[in-house]
Amino acid sequence: MNVLLVGSGGREHALAFKLSQSPLVQKIYCAPGNGGTARLGENVAIKDDDVSALVHFAVKHGVGLVVPGPELPLTLGLANACRDAGIPCFGPTEFCARLEGSKAFAKEVMLESGVPTAHFAVFDDYAQARAFIEEKGAPLVIKADGLAAGKGVAVCETKESALFALEQTMRDKRFGTAGERVVVEEMLTGEEVSFLAFCDGENIAVMPTCQDHKPVGEGDTGPNTGGMGAFSPASILPKADYPAMAEATILPVVRHMRALGHPFVGVLYAGLIMTASGPKVLEYNVRFGDPECQPLMMRLNADLAEIMLACCQGRLNEVDIRWKPETAICVVMAAEGYPRDYPSGMVISGLDEAEADERVMVFQAGTKVSGGATVASGGRVLGVTALGENLSGARERAYRAVDRVRFEHSYCRRDIGKKGLKWESSSQ
The missing domain is CATH 3.40.50.20 (Rossmann fold)
Structure with a gap:
């Protein structure tokens, strides 16, 4: 086909x-x-x-x-x-895509289906939202209700920063119409993990966990981006806990949407935070994450087209989905200046050299072919992805490949996966 x-x-x-x-x-x-x-x-x-x-x-x-x-x-x-x-x-x-398209809708679904999440309030009036923040104090999280390319969330440690984020979102229209409504919620602390599942409207098949790295700077500093790298599995959520986590965070939503007459087909992605009082859902996405998809596709040991068709036809439970036992990691090579202003048009070399290692794939993102050459055309340019027997081995292979790829004004974080090493060492 x-x-x-x-x-x-x-x-x-x-x-x-x-x-x-x-x-x-x-x-x-x-x-x-x-x-x-x-x-x-x-x-x-x-x-x-x-x-x-x-x-x-x-x-x-x-x-x-x-x-x-x-x-x-x-x-x-x-x-x-x-x-x-x-x-x-x-x-x-x-209708189902509103789980990502509207953070307010997603929070309402979580509330109605019993999914653990942060306490929240929704506002489409600036003055009311401001009064709420003044009364509530900090820390708080301010979220644009609509789609904002992964950049519409402000984590605010002080009341002043929360009010500034609110003004930027609702009055200055930093995210356009996406910020006409906001969700104001309590700030949760803990490590984040991405938990995805294939869905056919009734049945689900969970995928191995991933951990994304949103901020542009090392040590998780600087502004949020679409994602600077990811690895899988994320040992902070052990495989033995997948069934319970699916029962708490994925299945309630799938059942709820089906009960509403809108069966959910595709990928449901729960962004989790592992708090001291237990896991909670920060948000839902309705597609593969980027860059989480890259390590997942390196680990998938089954026919993706067959899985997707089975989801569309309501027979996911008939498909055997297997995953390679290795760890995979993706390191994003970006144009210097991203996520703000950045250059483009730089010629990229070394792709074949990096992929000479059969356990490495360089997934292209912001690229195009011009004059027979591959050139940079976006902020996140490449996702250098590698398999390894463990996280440390995958990191070593990925960064070795990164060093073989060259283009002017390139930038990458050198600490992707580093925070996962402590879980790896503790399990050995």
């Missing part, structure tokens, strides 16, 4: 990498794609938010499966439009 993969990041290159290994897949189209997806299929000049053009292309080219990578096309109803056209789509409907 032909597959239409929607998106242009490192996540999409990783999905294309895994889909290309399936005997079910004849051709991969990627809209709009990047320099990496162009190696595995055909890039199509359609933006990921142009739902009608995506569906029209899928019908015209006999696409048998649509795979949305980012959240935006899902919140715009791509799965609904595919369903109306009779095309399987591995992703939730517009």
